[in-house]
Amino acid sequence: YRSTASNPDPQTKRKAIGLSTGEQLLAAVDQALQLDDHLRWEVQNSGIEPVPSEVPPVVPADFDWSKIPTQWAGERARTVDRLDKLLTEAGSAYEVNWSLPPRLDHRLDPTVDELLTRTITNSPSTAGKRLSDAKRHIYGLRPDPTAAYREAVRAVEEVACPLVLEKAAAASSATLGTVRNHLRDAPDKWQFVLLDNDGEGSVQPLVAMLDRLWTGQVSRHGGGRNSRDQTLAEGEAAVHLAATLVYLLGAGTLKRRKGSI
Structure with missing residues (x-):
């Protein structure tokens, strides 16, 4: 959901009483995130892991793990992470809040x-x-x-x-x-x-x-x-x-x- 204003004021953006189609979609997504017990379990228990494709077949003893990109270990959490990146790239006023339960928040x-x-x-x-x-x-x-x-x-x-x-x-x-x-x-x-x-x-x-x-x-x-x-x-x-x-x-x-x- 991208704001149609060129430089929208954060307060102005959040004063609308009615919900646009985009906001209705985000409301549905937000509800789905909060009610997804599997997602909540992954966020709480699975944590993050190195991206497998970035790890060499043979890992040297002095390998610098800090240079390897990471991802959520759970598949559902990774899907929500991709949603968060899409919101960021689209200039959305919203982002994923990973506190429990995960939800959408104003950025x-x-x-x-x-x-x-x-x-x-x-x-x-x-x-x-x-x-x-x-x-x-x-x-x-x-x-x-x-x-x-x-x-x-x-x-x-x-x-x-x-x-x-x-x-x-x-x-x-x-x-x-x-x-x-x-x-x-x-x-x-x-x-x-x-x-x-x-x-x-x-x-x-x-x-x-x-x-x-x-x-x-x-x-x-x-x-x-x-x-x-x-x-x-x-x-x-x-x-x-x-x-x-x-x-x-x-x-x-x-x-x-x-x-x-």
Whole structure:
């Protein structure tokens, strides 16, 4: 599926309400990928292997395997990999996401995608799962910004609540909002790794990020005057802000000052 615009804006491309024939086809492909248990098994268990035709009949002891191209070991996974290459060559706005279950996602800048994926992989399992779900909701074939924002907030809570409010987290009473309030009201108890002009590790930068993520979730409660679903731009911003916070909090950049309780 190739966009008909010469230089389509990513936000504009994803605002169409109706589905074109090409999008209907991609939706069917996406559903087939997610429901294919054999494909899921191959991705999870078969891994990759050297392309047999590129391996010499007799392999020298000092053979450089890193120069040999690889492929998926499973036939079905190789078929989906060919689909992914066709989408790339066609300039499609979509690509195959190989996380389980495999699916079609909107194409991200490779550097941004790598950073997001690395954060998901290296995060505590619960936070990583939440962040992965948030990414799927915002970059899947049919984006759901409200769900993406919700999972982004939960991903940060998985790391921030037990770190800052351990007892409240154990009692399931801590939220991103209570974490923000504690850091804002008791800044002398905590130190951020980056120093300010006074040589102090003020937690204000973290408080500002937590506050914006928390207050920006206008879909959290229904019935309010300003309550509504999140926009696509809000969902994307929340996912990437959450990824930054999950990384920073998980990497030990926020520490309790010595002597504080």
